[in-house]
Amino acid sequence: MARGRPREFDVDEAVDTALAVFWDRGYEGATLADLTDAIGIRRGSLYAAFGSKEALFDQVLLRYGETIARYIARAVLLPTAHDVVAAVWRGAVEATTDENTPHGCLIVHGALSCSADNDAVRARLAEIRRSDRQRLRERFRRAVDSGDLSAGADPEALATYVATVQHGIAVQARSGASRSELHSMVDLALAGLRRPEQPEQPEQPERS
Amino acid sequence: MARGRPREFDVDEAVDTALAVFWDRGYEGATLADLTDAIGIRRGSLYAAFGSKEALFDQVLLRYGETIARYIARAVLLPTAHDVVAAVWRGAVEATTDENTPHGCLIVHGALSCSADNDAVRARLAEIRRSDRQRLRERFRRAVDSGDLSAGADPEALATYVATVQHGIAVQARSGASRSELHSMVDLALAGLRRPEQPEQPEQPERS
DNA sequence: TGTAATGATGACCTATCGGTCAAGAATTGA
DNA sequence: TCAATTCTTGACCGATAGGTCATCATTACA
Numbered sequence: 001m002a003r004g005r006p007r008e009f010d011v012d013e014a015v016d017t018a019l020a021v022f023w024d025r026g027y028e029g030a031t032l033a034d035l036t037d038a039i040g041i042r043r044g045s046l047y048a049a050f051g052s053k054e055a056l057f058d059q060v061l062l063r064y065g066e067t068i069a070r071y072i073a074r075a076v077l078l079p080t081a082h083d084v085v086a087a088v089w090r091g092a093v094e095a096t097t098d099e100n101t102p103h104g105c106l107i108v109h110g111a112l113s114c115s116a117d118n119d120a121v122r123a124r125l126a127e128i129r130r131s132d133r134q135r136l137r138e139r140f141r142r143a144v145d146s147g148d149l150s151a152g153a154d155p156e157a158l159a160t161y162v163a164t165v166q167h168g169i170a171v172q173a174r175s176g177a178s179r180s181e182l183h184s185m186v187d188l189a190l191a192g193l194r195r196p197e198q199p200e201q202p203e204q205p206e207r208s
Numbered sequence: 209m210a211r212g213r214p215r216e217f218d219v220d221e222a223v224d225t226a227l228a229v230f231w232d233r234g235y236e237g238a239t240l241a242d243l244t245d246a247i248g249i250r251r252g253s254l255y256a257a258f259g260s261k262e263a264l265f266d267q268v269l270l271r272y273g274e275t276i277a278r279y280i281a282r283a284v285l286l287p288t289a290h291d292v293v294a295a296v297w298r299g300a301v302e303a304t305t306d307e308n309t310p311h312g313c314l315i316v317h318g319a320l321s322c323s324a325d326n327d328a329v330r331a332r333l334a335e336i337r338r339s340d341r342q343r344l345r346e347r348f349r350r351a352v353d354s355g356d357l358s359a360g361a362d363p364e365a366l367a368t369y370v371a372t373v374q375h376g377i378a379v380q381a382r383s384g385a386s387r388s389e390l391h392s393m394v395d396l397a398l399a400g401l402r403r404p405e406q407p408e409q410p411e412q413p414e415r416s
Numbered sequence: 417t418g419t420a421a422t423g424a425t426g427a428c429c430t431a432t433c434g435g436t437c438a439a440g441a442a443t444t445g446a
Numbered sequence: 447t448c449a450a451t452t453c454t455t456g457a458c459c460g461a462t463a464g465g466t467c468a469t470c471a472t473t474a475c476a
Contacts, residue, residue, distance in 0.1 A: 002443075002444075002451095002452085003443075003444060003445085003450075003451045003452060004442075004443060004444080004450080004451035004452020004453060005441065005442040005443050005451080005452050005453040005454075006442075006443065006452080006453075007452085007453060007454095008442095008453075008454075024321075025321055025322070025323065025324070026320070026321030026322065028236060028237070028322075028323070029236070029321050029322045029323040029324075031323065031432080031433070031434085032433075032434060032435080033432085033433090034324075041454085042454065042455055042456075043434090043435075043436090043455095043456090044435095044436080044437085044453085044454065044455065044456085045453070045454060045455085047434095047435070047436080048452085048453065048454085049453095052434080052435080053434065053435090104320070104321075108320070108379055109320035109321045110321070112234070112312070112316070112317035112320050112379070112382055113232075113233055113234030113237050113312075113317045113318070113382075114233070114234065114236075114237045115233065115236070115237040115239065116233070116237075117434095126382070126383045126384060129379070129383045130383055130384060133383075154392065154396065156389070156392070157389075157392040157393050157395065157396045158396060160380065160385060160389055160390065160392070160393040161393045161396050161397055163376070163380065164373055164376030164377055164379070164380050164390075164393060164397075165372055165373060165376055166376070167375075167376045167379040167380065168371070168372035168373055168374070168375045168376030168377075168379070169372055169376075170379075171316055171320070171337070171372070171375035171376070171378075171379065172368065172371065172372050172375065174320055174321075174334070175334045175337045175338055176334060176338060177368060181364070181365075181368055182368065182372075184362065184364070184365040184368070185365050185368040185369045185372060187365065188362065188365045188366060188369050189369055189372075189400075192397075192399075192400025192401055193400055210421095210422085210473075210474075211420075211421045211422060211473075211474055211475080212420080212421040212422020212423065212472075212473055212474080213421080213422050213423040213424075213471065213472040213473050214422085214423075214472075214473065215422085215423060215424095216423075216424075239462080239463070239464085240463075240464060240465080241462085241463090249424085250424065250425055250426075251425090251426090251464090251465075251466090252423085252424065252425065252426080252465095252466085252467085253423070253424060253425085255464095255465070255466080256422085256423065256424085257423090260464085260465080261464065261465090
């Protein structure tokens with residue numbers, strides 16, 4: 001089956017290794033030399049297998065979504081809006097403060113800013129963040145429709161809020177905040193969400 | 209007084225211009241060519257005036273703190289903890305979504321990740337974020353002492369929470385969120401802070 | 417008017433960036 | 447065994463990164 005000379009490295013493992021490097025240094029901070037050194041291959045092999053640095057990064061983003069950031073897709077499946085919020089924030093804390101991986105979130109610090117040459121990568125990550133926020137908004141809309149959230153709740157603002165805290169967690173983790181510190185912070189944030197989904201709305205029992 | 213040939217550009221203006229460039233592109237994303245082109249001087253003049261790219265960045269950080277990020281120092285002077293929180297978040301929204309400046313916060317996206325060479329800059333920004341958070345913590349401690357916050361309140365967690373939302377706002381602004389979207393989000397977040405400074409029994413984190 | 421001092425200029429430096437390529441090595445199918 | 451095919455290797459590419467420097471221009475002071 002495999003015609004020519006067999007590849008001497010595992011592509012999947014290479015993606016995982018590249019993920020670790022990009023996660024640690026960001027897109028531009030990770031050089032070809034960093035990547036090939038970590039993977040243990042030469043430039044030519046990397047380009048034969050992936051095409052370009054940016055194409056490799058695409059593979060890495062896919063992998064990241066399937067593993068590290070999987071907590072988001074899981075969260076929106078939970079039964080109540082409160083469960084969703086808690087799962088996103090708890091998941092973010094866990095993902096960004098694992099002692100076996102770089103701290104922070106690749107989607108956030110991978111290319112928050114960069115040179116003009118790589119603006120496409122920056123825009124790509126911004127788009128991922130944007131679509132994640134939209135997913136939350138849709139989820140909260142359904143929660144309003146089902147009566148899980150009060151009719152006065154603002155799904156848009158709530159989604160933005162959840163994303164804001166989620167990404168803020170990534171920045172804190174990157175700044176050296178510890179896992180337990182961040183969990184305590186999430187305790188506090190969740191306590192504020194017990195009932196206040198509608199800012200100014202007078203208290204109103206759901207029916208009656 | 210001024211002995212030799214007079215400088216043909218205004219150093220203060222140059223710092224402001226450099227601030228705009230760094231704010232837009234981050235520390236590494238802003239090249240010497242970007243900076244000198246924007247300022248309108250040659251490399252040699254820049255090095256004669258500032259010493260190095262990093263030294264110029266130091267000047268820029270100073271300027272940023274005195275102007276754009278001044279809202280933080282102002283906020284902690286306000287009479288109540290609630291006022292402080294509101295001022296920080298409102299200030300962050302305003303600072304990160306001004307249509308006349310780049311969106312986002314220089315302290316956050318200036319070097320959230322970078323190459324190994326410039327790790328000192330990354331650490332420096334992280335340190336600024338850390339010390340800002342400490343300032344909030346001290347402020348909230350005083351609020352507990354004075355009875356403004358309940359005795360059960362956790363100044364540490366509250367400071368982390370405020371910083372988390374503040375930095376999350378910067379990420380949202382960088383991702384394209386609008387000023388009004390973010391103000392609506394702050395409405396919601398502030399509503400959650402009306403009285404819940406002491407978290408009730410924290411729910412069980414899934415792991416650790 | 418001459419000299420010391422300072423800034424401006426543009427050529428130049430080394431290192432490294434992402435990326436390419438020709439040649440050799442290892443495999444399969446005929 | 448011999449093509450055909452695929453991967454590996456290391457040298458190499460132009461562009462650009464941050465930074466330096468000799469030379470010249472412009473000023474104040476003696």
